[in-house]
Amino acid sequence: MMSDAQTLPLAEQAAAAPLKVVGITKWYSEQRALADVSFDIRRGEILGLIGPNGSGKTTLLETVAGLLPVDAGSVLWQRSLLPQHRRREVVFYLPDGVRPWDGRHVIGVLEFFASAFGRRAAELDEVTRSVGLEEVLGKHVFALSKGYARRLMLALALLTPHPVLLMDEPFDGFDIRQTREIMTLMRRIAAQGRTFTLAIHQLIDAERVCDRFILLADGRVCGIGSLDDLRTRTGQTTASLEDVFLALT
Amino acid sequence: MRSPDVAPARRVSLLPLLAKEVVELLSGRALWTMLLILCPLVGFSFFQAVALYGEASAAARDQPQLASSLSPLDGILVPTFGAFYVAVTLLFPFVAIRALGREKETGTLKLLVQLPYRIPTLIASKLTAIIVAWLIAAISVAAALVFWRLFGGHLNLLETSNLLFGHLLYGLLIGAIALFAAAISDNSATAAIVTLVFTIGSWVLDFLLAGQSGALGWISRLSLTQALRTFEQGLLSAALVLGMCSAITGFATLAAIWLHPGTSLHKKLARTILCVGLAGVLLAVATQLRASSDVSEDKRNSFPTADQRALAGLNKSLIVTVHLAPEDPRYVDLQRNVLSKLERVVPNATIRLVTIGQSVIGSAGEVSYGEIEYSYGGHSARSRSTSHREALPLIYGLAGVPVPTPQAGEDYPGYPLVADGWIALPWFFVALPLLIAVAWWRWNCHAPRIPAQFVKNGDQL
Numbered sequence A: 001m002m003s004d005a006q007t008l009p010l011a012e013q014a015a016a017a018p019l020k021v022v023g024i025t026k027w028y029s030e031q032r033a034l035a036d037v038s039f040d041i042r043r044g045e046i047l048g049l050i051g052p053n054g055s056g057k058t059t060l061l062e063t064v065a066g067l068l069p070v071d072a073g074s075v076l077w078q079r080s081l082l083p084q085h086r087r088r089e090v091v092f093y094l095p096d097g098v099r100p101w102d103g104r105h106v107i108g109v110l111e112f113f114a115s116a117f118g119r120r121a122a123e124l125d126e127v128t129r130s131v132g133l134e135e136v137l138g139k140h141v142f143a144l145s146k147g148y149a150r151r152l153m154l155a156l157a158l159l160t161p162h163p164v165l166l167m168d169e170p171f172d173g174f175d176i177r178q179t180r181e182i183m184t185l186m187r188r189i190a191a192q193g194r195t196f197t198l199a200i201h202q203l204i205d206a207e208r209v210c211d212r213f214i215l216l217a218d219g220r221v222c223g224i225g226s227l228d229d230l231r232t233r234t235g236q237t238t239a240s241l242e243d244v245f246l247a248l249t
Numbered sequence B: 001m002r003s004p005d006v007a008p009a010r011r012v013s014l015l016p017l018l019a020k021e022v023v024e025l026l027s028g029r030a031l032w033t034m035l036l037i038l039c040p041l042v043g044f045s046f047f048q049a050v051a052l053y054g055e056a057s058a059a060a061r062d063q064p065q066l067a068s069s070l071s072p073l074d075g076i077l078v079p080t081f082g083a084f085y086v087a088v089t090l091l092f093p094f095v096a097i098r099a100l101g102r103e104k105e106t107g108t109l110k111l112l113v114q115l116p117y118r119i120p121t122l123i124a125s126k127l128t129a130i131i132v133a134w135l136i137a138a139i140s141v142a143a144a145l146v147f148w149r150l151f152g153g154h155l156n157l158l159e160t161s162n163l164l165f166g167h168l169l170y171g172l173l174i175g176a177i178a179l180f181a182a183a184i185s186d187n188s189a190t191a192a193i194v195t196l197v198f199t200i201g202s203w204v205l206d207f208l209l210a211g212q213s214g215a216l217g218w219i220s221r222l223s224l225t226q227a228l229r230t231f232e233q234g235l236l237s238a239a240l241v242l243g244m245c246s247a248i249t250g251f252a253t254l255a256a257i258w259l260h261p262g263t264s265l266h267k268k269l270a271r272t273i274l275c276v277g278l279a280g281v282l283l284a285v286a287t288q289l290r291a292s293s294d295v296s297e298d299k300r301n302s303f304p305t306a307d308q309r310a311l312a313g314l315n316k317s318l319i320v321t322v323h324l325a326p327e328d329p330r331y332v333d334l335q336r337n338v339l340s341k342l343e344r345v346v347p348n349a350t351i352r353l354v355t356i357g358q359s360v361i362g363s364a365g366e367v368s369y370g371e372i373e374y375s376y377g378g379h380s381a382r383s384r385s386t387s388h389r390e391a392l393p394l395i396y397g398l399a400g401v402p403v404p405t406p407q408a409g410e411d412y413p414g415y416p417l418v419a420d421g422w423i424a425l426p427w428f429f430v431a432l433p434l435l436i437a438v439a440w441w442r443w444n445c446h447a448p449r450i451p452a453q454f455v456k457n458g459d460q461l
Helices: A010-016 A057-064 A084-089 A106-116 A121-131 A146-159 A176-191 A203-209 A227-234 A241-248 B015-027 B029-062 B064-069 B072-090 B092-106 B119-137 B139-150 B157-184 B188-209 B214-220 B224-232 B238-259 B265-288 B305-312 B329-345 B388-399 B421-445
Strands: A019-028 A031-041 A046-050 A072-077 A091-094 A164-168 A195-200 A212-217 A220-225 B235-237 B292-294 B318-322 B349-353 B372-376 B379-383
Touching (some): A019 A057, A031 A220, A146 A164, A212 A227, A212 A241, A220 A227, B015 B029, B029 B072, B029 B119, B072 B188, B092 B157, B157 B224, B188 B224, B305 B388, B329 B349, B372 B388
Parallel strands (some): A046 A195, A046 A212, A091 A164, B318 B349
Antiparallel strands (some): B235 B292, B372 B379
């Protein structure tokens, strides 16, 4: 099967897959965290970065966002090199386990982000409602439950105007019902042209929400594609993502 | 929900960022704790200063000639600000570190550096918040000045403003060092240690190297505590102001260099070397500046007005060769009474210390030891006096200038005052701490303003 990159003209390629990650390699002292990782991120898709703990998911997201220096590799935006200091114009990264400005009230943090990115009050209201933060606006961030803290982070990401959102373990802390709500929200936003790249270690969640997957093990890409593509590669036509992952890594 | 193709480049308002930084500092315990500690510290220093000033003033009632030595700058302002200086040195780093340290510890820094602000803008906004914190911390000192005025005490606007300005620069310098320490450290505890290395290290430099000559003397002048002494003497020196501003900018730039986690170590090191080099050049330029203004009301840094005018008219090179060891008390006297004033007023004055590297014991046996040689226009004269009353006529003689007639009525009158400082103690030990505690409690308990659409029947949804 031919990929889009082989069949589409260059301009359309750039529109379809505006962000390309090329040959990223990262070492921590003597330990290699990422080895020549390359992939592209397509407009309006939800891309799952799948791998066990320690496989390099967070490192990869942070290098793409320009928050970690790399030893080799580059990021292209619409076929032009996107230097590290300009990544924040295109990509917004949401780290895992952060309670931002935890001494402040939720509404204060949201309003700060909204005004920093020039969002109007109506947009802030819409985001607040869409992630279900109405009930905790008057609470301090440190007093939020894990689920609400995660919703707050998601709201901050949605308040940014960036076309590509990178999220580290976005469903961690949500129960099943909340996870489904957030997945529906992401689908709706992705349908409007925004792209999500989610680092997920829960394969069931990933299978539900992602359009394509990057399978990562020991810092190496073991497979890229939709679930059907990966099934074809493994020859298991009805296999789950878990089976595919085990077969390819 | 809007989702444009790229984040549009646009002008972003700095106001939300500045407000966030100030709110962050107010949300921490460090600033409030410092405010509470400052109250009794400053209050007791002020009380003691007023008591001592009162005793000296009482003596001046019997001997009016003593009154001229009673200056509120030395008697009240410097001791009261001294307590503030100690607090700023030891406690303010913890306040300033919070401006960045908390964001580093919680991982929020990763969000901060993705905001639509440049890194120098982020650091500048944090430095601005630190200035606001310093102004809040200065409330107790301001209260002391108000009490002094209520007691009927005299304050000279220029010398008081100059001292305040010096302390503000010092506070900013401590803040910039703290920001740099927070930028290079993983946690606030390490950042505090790094900052205290600079501040307490300055004290060590003062103790060990003060009065030394040569390289050791030069190193001792890098001490942060030396920076305030000029302001405490009522002198506004361009060299010192530029030097302190260079150091503040240098440390703030270093903080900006080390802030972004995405910059590689070798880039950070290369930029650090460049920054330190540029700051060094600026400091070197600063040392060459001679412009200064004597803002003290008693004009202690200047000769009498008539002499100032006559000396300013000397257009040839005046060379003063001093045969004294730097640690010799006579040299200290000469420096204070004559040399520093000559350097300020004579357009082309050069001071040569011929005993650099020698000690009092090693040099005292030399015949010329203790001599001061004044050379002007090919003539020279020698003296052993450390007083301007003997030195200036020698210089006038060399220059062929008549000794100017002293102007009448320019003597400093002095401002003796006997006051009961204890009246201020309840304010500093009870009322002000109580007010601060209430303000802290209200700040912590205040409910945020929730948009009306999220409030139903008076309660949040």
